[in-house]
Amino acid sequence: MPQASTAKASKAPQRRAKGSSDQPPSAAAFPDGLADIQKGMASIFADLADLLGNPSSLGSIYGLLFASPEPLSMDEIVDRLDISTGTASQGLRRLVELDAVVPSKADGERVTRYSAKLELRPFISMFLDQQLMPRLGNSRERLAGLENGLAGLDPSVIQTLQARIERAAKWHRRAMTFLPIIRRFLG
Amino acid sequence: MPQASTAKASKAPQRRAKGSSDQPPSAAAFPDGLADIQKGMASIFADLADLLGNPSSLGSIYGLLFASPEPLSMDEIVDRLDISTGTASQGLRRLVELDAVVPSKADGERVTRYSAKLELRPFISMFLDQQLMPRLGNSRERLAGLENGLAGLDPSVIQTLQARIERAAKWHRRAMTFLPIIRRFLG
DNA sequence: ACCTCACTTCATTTTGAATTGAAGAATTGC
């Protein structure tokens, strides 16, 4: 439809005539056409993913799909984002696992097409459940373990350190308590 | 498996039987127990820093100071954490800027010694203010800019995309609203 | 069965942030 000049039809090694596609980030504040909006979304979500400690390709893919009225095949994703098939394959798998993206095989088609789930919750949960929660839990255990090492130290040192360890532990507890609430709210 | 381990695995075998060489001159040579606890804290906070998108050295330094009854000089920090002077210097500067660590020059001493502020808030603010907030704000602007590119597209596409952009924008607004609340709670 | 096309896997390469370390600047004491 719109000026998508990238005629696929074959996976020949693309050379990507870049004359037109990479605009300077500063200027060109007004995107033009579907492809540009999709690129913009991809970029925004890439940053978000990166912010949350995920590979930015995950975000790019999600963003592209989020800005796609129609589901896209892996090939189209690879083409539009200019990423490798490997990255696309793994990214899509992860996104499907996270329930952020839905695969569908249309009647008689061989290709699987993907569309974004529009709820943003998966994106947040991805972070909370897979990054924050486990790591905080781990830290909490290690913190508790530290108290065992106190025995045998100078009494005044013991007291100081015990108080500090307890302080850190208290903070951990708070964080673990509130994460579910945060998620609930953002979901 | 949630990768993202960034274990950092301090591999320096650290001469265990330290013999006699370097000990803090101030308090009469704490037994080894203290050093281990300090290492543990450093490691825990290193993970935390990493989780929040900061160099883990920042966390190590803070953790060491957090577990130090007495303020430490940069030299002692370098020695205990086995990091370079460059890393220590920059890390300390950052931590002081963030108000997570306090420098003090004791009477007649040439060295500056550092101690951790015990409130954990700076550590959280470091993340919220310096990572999340600016980036979310930036994304929000870019999102808004995307709507300008809609003109000229197929009407049904416009409608779909506008709804989706609005959805993302709404989410952004929510996040920006709640961050201060989160901070308030964790501080 | 055989061929094709769609996708996955994974050893290698790339990338970029963190770290190093030595040269230079700043501060203090003489």
Next chain:
DNA sequence: GCAATTCTTCAATTCAAAATGAAGTGAGGT
């Protein structure tokens, strides 16, 4: 002033995570 000591800076290095891409797998169609 000079010397000694503490600290900063930054070009070069390191290293792990991410991306690549070609070989491998397997499902469909004929």
